[in-house]
Amino acid sequence: MKIYKLISAIFLCLPGLVQAQHIDLQKTTERHLVNGVKLLNELVSIPNDSNHPDQLVPNLEWCEENFSNRNWSIQQLATKGFPLMLASYEVEATNKTVLFYFHVDGQPVDRKKWNQADPYTPVLKKINESGDWEEISMDKIEEGIDDEWRIYARAVSDDKGPLAMFLTAWDAMIAEGHLPNYNLKVILDFEEEIGSPNLPAAVLDHREKLKADMMLIMDGPRHLSNEPTLSFGARGISEITLTVFGPRAAQHSGHYGNYAPNPALRLSKLLASMKDDEGRVIIPGFYDGINLSPEEKMILDAVPDDEAEIKRKLGIGFTDQVGSNYQESIQYPSLNIRGLGSGWIGAESRTIVPADATAEIDIRLVPESDPERLFGLVRSHIEEQGYHILDREPTDEERMKYPKLVKWKGTISYQAFRTPFDSEPGIWLEKAFIRAFAKSPIKIRISGGSLPISPFVDALGFPAVTIPTVNSDNNQHGPDENIRLGNYREGIMTALSILTEKL
């Protein structure tokens, strides 16, 4: 069946379809760059905070119109939240199918922190002679685009930029009279920035419609060196909220300090017992199954990380010692305290023994980590510290009965995924990249951050690879989010190389 498909694909390619070598990627991209920037400006002008679903409707409408105009068929896939949008373009029923993923929503904006009137009105900037970013008229793009110029707007990099690159590359390809030699599906997620809570169930509901031979995710920044990059996986993520209880209500620290057990101390001791001074989890079994082979270490060493520069950028002189370098560190699950709270701090602090203390923890997952198993290990460890674990506030009886009480809330958002370098998309994409950039991309075994891709991979069983294109200093999620126009240009070229690469 597979051989039949391959033969028929080759056969079907012959008559009128594209031969990759017939298109000049650089010149074709150049001809469409100005229109591509206009398309991007139009798209980022639509507010898209997924905490406000009413903002998402005009985004969905824009996407429906822009794929329909290009002769794609579109449909909404219902979820328990905002719908997904699926766009399809069938070149030939018997060809292979590639599923592209983008998300259209953006992070919230704190307008006061932006250096422009409206984060949804794109602003073009260049570095002036004093080394500062200076606004220049958007009309300047008509006279030629400098790679170092940047456009500032919410979602311009994350992830409307890549979607506009893809559409621009499509237009460029069509203008050159070409078509891919494979069928395409594009799935658009409108809830990524709120953790895609409805995605896993929706992917199962709509699995027939999402079937494909591989999935390509266009999201996220390139390697810090800004060289062309492919990323073959992403860590998954799960969350734990721990609340340790002291007295039923906060007590006067004079009257009851030295008497009523302090939940902030208890929580500190509990958290401290989980990791060593170098940031390694010391709960037995937490890293089981991860044994980096010499070959795998070579793959990781091939990534040209400048760790001195990373440390300088982060303002840290020393790092945790989970792995012996940055790439190794993200091959392991993490156990990160993302938030702590008890009583009050700063001007609001009060002389109390607090009633409770809370830690927010995220556990990033790798394919070797079964999150249920990790949760079990952490729970057992907490019990070994003398705690009785509840899934709610304790009753008065429980308060009197147990010396140590903790409330546990655990959520598994989604699993990790990791695709081999020598998988079909790995080999194919490398060819496209070499055609575009005349060299192999940097290949990331797994990225530290999480993407809601494992629901697709698990439900549909295809390999998935991420194609990051934007500059790593794009201030993703922050104020002054931006895209470097050189990255935008090369992103269009990247998409064009993939669209025109024979599969």
Next chain:
Amino acid sequence: MKIYKLISAIFLCLPGLVQAQHIDLQKTTERHLVNGVKLLNELVSIPNDSNHPDQLVPNLEWCEENFSNRNWSIQQLATKGFPLMLASYEVEATNKTVLFYFHVDGQPVDRKKWNQADPYTPVLKKINESGDWEEISMDKIEEGIDDEWRIYARAVSDDKGPLAMFLTAWDAMIAEGHLPNYNLKVILDFEEEIGSPNLPAAVLDHREKLKADMMLIMDGPRHLSNEPTLSFGARGISEITLTVFGPRAAQHSGHYGNYAPNPALRLSKLLASMKDDEGRVIIPGFYDGINLSPEEKMILDAVPDDEAEIKRKLGIGFTDQVGSNYQESIQYPSLNIRGLGSGWIGAESRTIVPADATAEIDIRLVPESDPERLFGLVRSHIEEQGYHILDREPTDEERMKYPKLVKWKGTISYQAFRTPFDSEPGIWLEKAFIRAFAKSPIKIRISGGSLPISPFVDALGFPAVTIPTVNSDNNQHGPDENIRLGNYREGIMTALSILTEKL
């Protein structure tokens, strides 16, 4: 000189002054109780949040008027903040002098949390047949006052109630044709609830005007048993704010979890290293100098604490093991984490490695604790954990140089004080209490909470004793602050017994 004073005092007593046995404390109190409640209601109707100095002015004016009307001489003592008020009444220049302390300001109010329209409009309540507190008309006091009724208002117990008790007792004494056989000074603090930040310097500035033979503090609740109580000291208080630094800005926990050191974990480990599982400080030397003798343990055992009831009230089945019972626990300095904060918790939590983590600590002091020495011990301990201590944010150079960085801010608010039971005021007050209640008061060696009294004791060298009168369930500092009218009545009688006790 001292003997001369004593003889002249006895001599001067003879002609027209009070003989204590000539006044019926109970009946005299009863006759003035209704007027006393009206005086209290008038006083608590003046808002008195010391975070808003403009609210304090009418309080000061009320006090000036009410002491002037009673033929006391008044003056304001300047401080760097709101002035203190000093009222003096000289019976005979050569007599002894007793300095009374009250504070007039109150805690802030969160109106939403009160079960009455205005915390500054006193409300009378009784327990109805269903066992709930039910409002009754304030006019009811004219028909007879039930000891179990309560008045609800901000500062009604803390500390306007005791001031109104004192003035009512004064009026009752004068109405009976009596005067004390000692001179009186009353110092009124308007900044107690914000920690009396300007008091220590002001006491030094005005030490000549504050000279006295002893100081009596009328503030705070009686022992939990609600039996007549004397308290011979109070722990002092100092505060430390520790901020541990991670990356310069919060980082994505996916990209840098396992790599960038997490300040919340670092802080947890640091705090955990300071105390054992039973809440005892394990920094060597912290408890030095405190060795409770068998006699002292007997004194502590004589306090009729119902620890099962305390634990039930607090909702704790088990206590810290600093002392072997409640009274012992407060003979030691405490090291209490009153607040913790890092990143965000709850609905606001974000997947980050936080930039920093802060702990707010209060150290309650006992007379054996030199706060500078304790600060030194804690600082040495922190350094032994590998930290470089700063008094400000780290520079980029320091971030690269030191593996562990912490910012330290330490403040010594005021020291502890403790007066012997067999001191002059101890013996004298016991006689007054026996006359009023026909039994010895419960004697507390030191109270766990702090009072800004040591600046007086240190500057003026006199003994100080606290006379707590209000019910312990008065919700001091909270919403629905109240005073039990039986305590108000007995408080007036207590003040009257002291005013009429021969010194």
